[in-house]
Amino acid sequence: MVDAASLILAPELRARLRALRLVPRQAGGRSGIGQHASRSRGAGLEFAQYRAYEPGDELRQIDWKLYARSDRFFVRESERESPITVWLLLDATASAAQADRAAPSRRRLEHMGQLAACAVQLALQQGDRFGLLAISGDGLQLVPPGHGARQRDRVHLQLHALQPRGGWPAAERLRPLWERVRPGDLLLAIGDGFDEACIVLLEQLASARREVVLLQVLTADERDFPFDAGHRFRDPETGEELLGDGAAIRDDYLQRFAAARAALHARLQAGGIATATAWLDQSPEVALQALYGHGGRP
Amino acid sequence: MSLLFPLGLLALLSALLPLLIHLARRHPYTPLDFAALRWLRARVRPRQRIRFDDWPLLLVRLLLLAALAVLLAHPALTGPAPAAPAWTVVAPGLDAKALRGKAGTTPWHWLAPAFPEIDQPVPVQTATLPSLLRELDARLPAGTALVVHVPDPLSDLDGQRLQLSRTVRWVPHAVPLRAATPAATAAPVLRLHDGATAPVQRWAAAVQRAWHGQVMPPALAGGALPGAGEIGVWSGGKPLPGNWQRWLQQGGQVLVETPAPATAPVLLRAEGGEPLLQQQRVGRGRLLHLVGGLDVAVNPALQRPDLPRQLRIALQGEPRARVGDARDHAPTKASRPAARAEPRDIGVWLAVLVLLLFGVERWLASAPQRRRRA
Numbered sequence: 001m002v003d004a005a006s007l008i009l010a011p012e013l014r015a016r017l018r019a020l021r022l023v024p025r026q027a028g029g030r031s032g033i034g035q036h037a038s039r040s041r042g043a044g045l046e047f048a049q050y051r052a053y054e055p056g057d058e059l060r061q062i063d064w065k066l067y068a069r070s071d072r073f074f075v076r077e078s079e080r081e082s083p084i085t086v087w088l089l090l091d092a093t094a095s096a097a098q099a100d101r102a103a104p105s106r107r108r109l110e111h112m113g114q115l116a117a118c119a120v121q122l123a124l125q126q127g128d129r130f131g132l133l134a135i136s137g138d139g140l141q142l143v144p145p146g147h148g149a150r151q152r153d154r155v156h157l158q159l160h161a162l163q164p165r166g167g168w169p170a171a172e173r174l175r176p177l178w179e180r181v182r183p184g185d186l187l188l189a190i191g192d193g194f195d196e197a198c199i200v201l202l203e204q205l206a207s208a209r210r211e212v213v214l215l216q217v218l219t220a221d222e223r224d225f226p227f228d229a230g231h232r233f234r235d236p237e238t239g240e241e242l243l244g245d246g247a248a249i250r251d252d253y254l255q256r257f258a259a260a261r262a263a264l265h266a267r268l269q270a271g272g273i274a275t276a277t278a279w280l281d282q283s284p285e286v287a288l289q290a291l292y293g294h295g296g297r298p
Numbered sequence: 299m300s301l302l303f304p305l306g307l308l309a310l311l312s313a314l315l316p317l318l319i320h321l322a323r324r325h326p327y328t329p330l331d332f333a334a335l336r337w338l339r340a341r342v343r344p345r346q347r348i349r350f351d352d353w354p355l356l357l358v359r360l361l362l363l364a365a366l367a368v369l370l371a372h373p374a375l376t377g378p379a380p381a382a383p384a385w386t387v388v389a390p391g392l393d394a395k396a397l398r399g400k401a402g403t404t405p406w407h408w409l410a411p412a413f414p415e416i417d418q419p420v421p422v423q424t425a426t427l428p429s430l431l432r433e434l435d436a437r438l439p440a441g442t443a444l445v446v447h448v449p450d451p452l453s454d455l456d457g458q459r460l461q462l463s464r465t466v467r468w469v470p471h472a473v474p475l476r477a478a479t480p481a482a483t484a485a486p487v488l489r490l491h492d493g494a495t496a497p498v499q500r501w502a503a504a505v506q507r508a509w510h511g512q513v514m515p516p517a518l519a520g521g522a523l524p525g526a527g528e529i530g531v532w533s534g535g536k537p538l539p540g541n542w543q544r545w546l547q548q549g550g551q552v553l554v555e556t557p558a559p560a561t562a563p564v565l566l567r568a569e570g571g572e573p574l575l576q577q578q579r580v581g582r583g584r585l586l587h588l589v590g591g592l593d594v595a596v597n598p599a600l601q602r603p604d605l606p607r608q609l610r611i612a613l614q615g616e617p618r619a620r621v622g623d624a625r626d627h628a629p630t631k632a633s634r635p636a637a638r639a640e641p642r643d644i645g646v647w648l649a650v651l652v653l654l655l656f657g658v659e660r661w662l663a664s665a666p667q668r669r670r671r672a
Contacts, residue, residue, distance in 0.1 A: 095333035106331075217317040222334045232327035235335040242338055243327060249338060260447055 002113035002159045006106075009117055016285050019291045022122045024084055024186045024211040024276070025059050050074040084211075085129040085145045087181050088116045088155070091198055092136040095237040096164035100280055108280065110132045112190045112217050113159045115284045118150050119188050122288070131180070132290025135198075137166010137171045142180065167237040168195040177201075183209040190215045190278075193264060195237075203271040213274045213291060220281040221251075222257065225250045299375055300641065306371030313367075316359045320350065355662045364654040369648045374641035378652035384443035387413065387434065389427055390420050392471055393447050409434070409446065427452070428460050430630065437464040449473035452624040460629035485509035486613055488553070489524035490517040490531045491542075498533040498592040501600060508606030529553055529613070533592050547581030558587035567610040568599040575612055586613075 009017070009089045051061060053073030063076045096109040116132070123130040131145035132155045143158045145151075182189055189202055193216040206212040221227075227246025261277075268275045278287035300306065301519040332338070350356060375647070387409040394416035398406050407413040409430050410421035425433075431446065437443065444464055450472040487503045494517060506514040523545045525531035530545075530552040532538055538552065546552050558576035565586070566575035578585040590597035602608070662668075 095331075098331045098333050101330075192333055194336075221332070227330075230327055232329045233332040233335055233338055234329040236331045236333060238335075240335060241329065242335060244338060253338050255335075256339070259335060260337055 002155075002162055003110055004176050006114045006158055007117045007156050007159060008287075009114075009121060013118070013283065013285060014121065017118055017121050017288070018125065019283070020122055020288055022086060022119065022126060022128065022186060022188075022292060024184075025062050032043050042219070048077045050076060051111045060247050073080060083126075083128050085131065085185040086119065086123045087133055087145070087185055087186055087187040088119055088270070089133040089177075089189040089191075090116060090135065090159075090162065091168075091189070091193075091195065092162050092163055092164050093167055093191075093195065094137065095194060096190050098219055098221075102220070103225070103281070106280060107160065107164070108192060108217055108219060109164050111278065111284065115190050115215055115278055115287065116159055117156070118284050118288055120155055122292075123221065124149070124152055130155065131149060133177055133180075134158060134162050135169065135174065136162070136164065137169065141178055142176060145179070168197040171197070171201075174201065178288070181205065181210055181220075184211065186213070188213050188215065190217060192217055200266070202273055203269070206272045212272075214268060214276075215287050215291070216261075216275060216277045216278045218277055218279055220279055225253055299373060300564045302372035302374050302641065304371055307367055308371075309367035309370050310364060313360050313363045316356060316363070348434055352662075352668070355659070355668075356663055358655060358659045362589055362652065362659055364647060365652045365655055369652060371647060372643070372645065374642045374643050379499065384445060385434070385438060386445040386447070388416060388447040389449060390445055394447070397447055397471070407449075415663075420505075426456060428456050428458075431460060431462065434621070435464065438464075438466070440583045441557055443467070446629075447468065447471060449623045451621055451625045452627050453621045455622050455627060459627060461632035462629045463632065465631050466629050468624070468628040482483065484600065485610055486551075487515065487525075488531050489515060490530045491533070492517050494531065495593070498531070501592060501594050502531055505606045505609065509610055524550065524552075529586070531592070546583040546585060549582040551586065553586045553588060553592075555588050555591040557589065566608055569602065572598050576591055 050063065050066065050189040053075050058073050060076045061077075063074050066072075066074045073099065090112055092109060092112070096112060097107050099105070099107040120130055127147070127148055129145040129153065132141075132143035141158060141162070143151075143155050146154070159203075187202075187205055187210050189198070189212065191198060191214075193199060193214060202212050202214060225246070227250070228244065229247075230245045232241055232243050265275060274291060276287045276290040278284060315649050322613040328350065383404040385404045386398075388397060388403065389409045390407060394406055394408065398416065406416045408416055408418070408475055409427060409453060410419055411425055411430070412421075414421055414433060427448070434444070440463070442464070444462075445467040448471070450470045452470075488506050490499060490502055492500045494502075499517070506512070518524060518530075521539060521541055523541060528551075530542065530550060532542065532552055532554045538546065538554070542550075543553060558573075562576040562578045564573040564575070565577050566573075566592075568574045576587040576589060588597075590599055592600070594600045599605075
């Protein structure tokens with residue numbers, strides 16, 4: 001259950017988000033007027049090209065100044081901007097319940113919820129449609145895409161009811177996802193990225209022309225491993241336990257973990273999946289900044 | 299510092315108990331959710347480090363047990379006691395309060411049995427002054443100064459000059475000697491039997507006068523017996539009558555002129571060295587034989603001018619000098635074996651320490667932060 005307070009974005013966070021834009025790498029091709037580049041040309045604000053007049057074109061589309069210079073009819077074409085659909089895919093398996101020892105109240109799930117709220121805010125700013133896909137041990141919980149503030153409230157409600165539970169579900173149970181997420185949609189996966197099945201799913205989605213981005217949410221404990229004494233480490237999803245002396249296994253762990261992250265990054269990059277890491281002890285917009293900062297494309 | 303019951307130190311072994319309990323605790327490893335478990339490799343099991351949490355509490359508990367063990371071992375201080383304030387004793391008969399005046403806060407004591415303080419009434423003197431001083435010397439811890447106030451003509455002296463283990467400040471105070479002490483034992487009284495010859499009567503009267511300066515009591519009439527403490531004189535070779543024999547048996551003294559058995563001890567010898575007075579024990583009394591007879595004409599040894607004194611010394615022993623100048627009798631210091639200081643028990647202080655430690659232990663054990671951790 002995500003704390004309601006973490007879904008309400010602080011004003012300064014909201015202000016910082018205003019500078020960000022969710023931009024898909026591939027231009028979408030949907031109908032309607034939005035803020036995203038589409039492959040359909042036509043009337044619009046952004047100039048795209050001139051083309052020779054063809055019978056049937058509207059007379060008002062002819063560039064009369066160009067006609068005066070060249071004595072030919074040219075039609076001025078603009079890019080049509082269209083809205084996209086942003087899907088938020090949350091990995092709410094049991095590992096999402098992990099928290100830093102320094103801040104036990106802020107679990108991974110809270111951070112994921114806040115990231116989702118940020119993304120919802122961005123989509124709302126851009127007038128995009130957005131929907132929610134929450135995956136836990138119970139299966140897939142889905143909020144169909146929609147517009148506007150009421151849709152945001154629906155998403156928040158679903159986030160609020162989210163409970164971290166179980167492991168990654170079998171592929172059959174995720175079939176509705178394939179029916180809902182259409183090619184060209186932006187799918188923002190938010191999770192720890194530790195489940196192999198999750199990565200495989202993202203790769204499949206990416207290769208099926210979905211715009212996939214992974215926000216890997218990691219705890220500071222996983223990054224720093226600040227354990228000195230003996231501990232009984234437990235994998236929340238498999239229940240596997242391991243007795244280890246923190247100080248003795250730290251170096252080995254940090255090395256292996258860094259290597260695993262590098263390998264994952266390389267793999268995702270090869271699969272055409274943009275990725276950024278959100279640490280639990282950082283503000284959520286830092287990761288979004290890394291993905292969508294500098295006014296543009298990842 | 300010594301231990302009266304060193305076996306009690308075995309209780310120190312109990313200090314192992316909290317140590318063992320502390321070290322043998324199972325360190326509870328609370329399960330810790332860690333999703334990145336697959337990158338952990340625990341080839342090293344957690345080391346069981348010897349770790350002392352709560353070491354102040356542990357220390358206090360160990361100290362508490364150690365203090366209890368030492369308490370069981372009955373420690374006692376044997377070293378020289380801290381120098382006690384000087385003792386001042388005043389012989390009874392002196393005005394102690396006047397002597398003390400206003401000065402001095404240390405208690406003054408009577409030189410009397412049990413050495414009461416001078417605020418109490420003057421005790422009845424039952425022991426002699428030198429004896430009391432020796433007792434006090436033996437009782438006081440070594441190094442305690444001793445001031446003794448004595449009257450100046452010092453009476454009740456014994457034969458030897460006092461020797462004490464410490465130097466004594468000897469303060470004589472001139473005091474007029476009281477009426478002649480009756481200490482000098484009364485000289486014996488000779489009682490003649492009825493029918494003594496005139497020379498014998500004359501000699502006896504002369505001796506009596508020399509002893510007492512008084513006239514001799516009249517001779518015993520008939521078969522009367524001499525009184526208690528008197529020496530009956532039975533002259534002539536006749537044996538003692540029956541009632542005199544019985545009186546002699548019951549502790550009387552009779553002077554006779556019959557020769558004594560050779561084994562009888564000689565009390566007095568004549569100038570030539572031959573025995574003059576011999577003594578024979580009869581029952582509880584004694585039979586005195588005057589060798590050579592009681593007639594002065596017959597026995598020239600009786601004509602010695604110092605005979606009365608010699609005779610008296612022979613009969614009663616040398617009168618001792620019992621009164622003397624106090625300054626002459628100041629005690630001398632002799633290296634006597636120092637009084638063994640009694641071991642002083644410090645159990646009470648240890649018990650207080652134990653209680654204190656217990657209090658600290660309880661306070662530490664129930665400290666709020668510890669309770670919170672539990």
